[in-house]
Amino acid sequence: MAHARSIAKLFTSRETMEGAGVRLHRAFGYHTIPDFDPFLMFDDFRADRPEDYLAGFPWHPHRGIETVTYMLEGTVEHGDSMGHVGNVDAGGVQWMTAGSGIIHQEMPKPINGRMGGFQLWVNLPRAHKMMDPWYQEISAEKIPLVRLPGGIQIRVISGRIGDTAGPVNPVIADMEYLDVSLDPDSSFTHAVKPGSMAAAYVISGSGRFDQQSKDDLVNRSVVLYGQEGETIGIHAGSQGVRFLLFSGKPLREPIAWGGPIVMNTQEELEQAFSDYEHDRFIRKKS
Ligand code: FE2
Numbered sequence: 001m002a003h004a005r006s007i008a009k010l011f012t013s014r015e016t017m018e019g020a021g022v023r024l025h026r027a028f029g030y031h032t033i034p035d036f037d038p039f040l041m042f043d044d045f046r047a048d049r050p051e052d053y054l055a056g057f058p059w060h061p062h063r064g065i066e067t068v069t070y071m072l073e074g075t076v077e078h079g080d081s082m083g084h085v086g087n088v089d090a091g092g093v094q095w096m097t098a099g100s101g102i103i104h105q106e107m108p109k110p111i112n113g114r115m116g117g118f119q120l121w122v123n124l125p126r127a128h129k130m131m132d133p134w135y136q137e138i139s140a141e142k143i144p145l146v147r148l149p150g151g152i153q154i155r156v157i158s159g160r161i162g163d164t165a166g167p168v169n170p171v172i173a174d175m176e177y178l179d180v181s182l183d184p185d186s187s188f189t190h191a192v193k194p195g196s197m198a199a200a201y202v203i204s205g206s207g208r209f210d211q212q213s214k215d216d217l218v219n220r221s222v223v224l225y226g227q228e229g230e231t232i233g234i235h236a237g238s239q240g241v242r243f244l245l246f247s248g249k250p251l252r253e254p255i256a257w258g259g260p261i262v263m264n265t266q267e268e269l270e271q272a273f274s275d276y277e278h279d280r281f282i283r284k285k286s
Helices: 266-277
Strands: 007-012 014-018 022-028 039-044 057-062 065-073 075-080 085-089 093-097 102-109 116-123 134-138 145-148 152-158 175-182 187-191 197-208 221-225 231-248 256-258 261-263
Touching: 022 221, 039 197, 065 075, 065 085, 065 175, 075 093, 116 231, 175 187, 256 266, 261 266
Parallel strands: none
Antiparallel strands: 007 221, 014 022, 022 039, 039 116, 057 102, 065 093, 065 116, 075 085, 075 102, 093 134, 145 152, 152 175, 175 231, 187 231, 197 221, 197 231, 256 261
16 A cells, blocks of 8 residues: 655745845745755745835846746746747746756736746756756646546646646656645645655645644645655645645755856856856857
C-alpha cells in the first residue's frame, strides 16, 4: 500500500519588497536553500492596493534560472531583450528560460481593479545554465482543467494527471506544477516520484495537508513534504481549499546566488555581473 508523505516544514509566506517597490509575499527563497531544490523561490504578488504593485519590476537581468509567472487576475505587461512584448493575462502562464541571459521588465497592471499572481523560480542545472534563452507564453484556455470524481479540479500547468498533460513541457526541469481546487470536505491523493521534493502553497479556503495534521491550513501557508512516501494526501475543510502543488527532482548542485542571477560558483556570478556591466550579458547568436 502506498505510504503518504508527512509535512517536514510548515510556515507562512512573509511580506517583502521587491523590484521598484512591489509589496509581495515570499513563500520561500534565499534563506530556505536547499529545502526546495530544484526550486529557488516562490513569490505571491496578489495585492489589493495598486500602490503595492504598480512600480513593477523594471528592466533587470536573469541568468541561470527559469521564471514561471502564473496569473489569477489582472495582467503583467512584459518586454525583453529578445524583442518579445506581450501580456500574461489571468489564467495564463509565462515560462521564461533565462539560460545564458535575458534582460526584461515585468509590470503588473489591474483589470477591473484586480491583480494577482505568482512567480516560481526554477534552477537550471550546471550543464544548462548557459543555454540559449527562450520562453513559452501559454494563455488560459491552453491549460487543461481536469475534473476528478469526489469534487477535485486541477489545472495542469506542467506535469500530468491521468492522460492529461500540461502544456508546458519543461525542457530541462523534471517537475510538475498544478493548481488544485477541492470541494468542501473532499480528499485528494496524488502520487509523487521517488526522490522528488514536493511542496504546496495554499491560496484560498483551508485544509489538512497530511494525516497527522489536526489544524486546517489557510491562505499563504507553505507546506514542504518530507522525502519518505509515494503519495501526498490533502483533505479540504468545510469551505473547500485551493492550493498550488509543485514537485521536482533536486539538482543537488552548489548555488551562487546574486539577486536575479543564480549560478554554481562565485566566479560565474562575478562573470555574470561583469558581463552585465560591460554590455556583454546578452549572447549574440552566431
Ligand atoms: Fe524577472
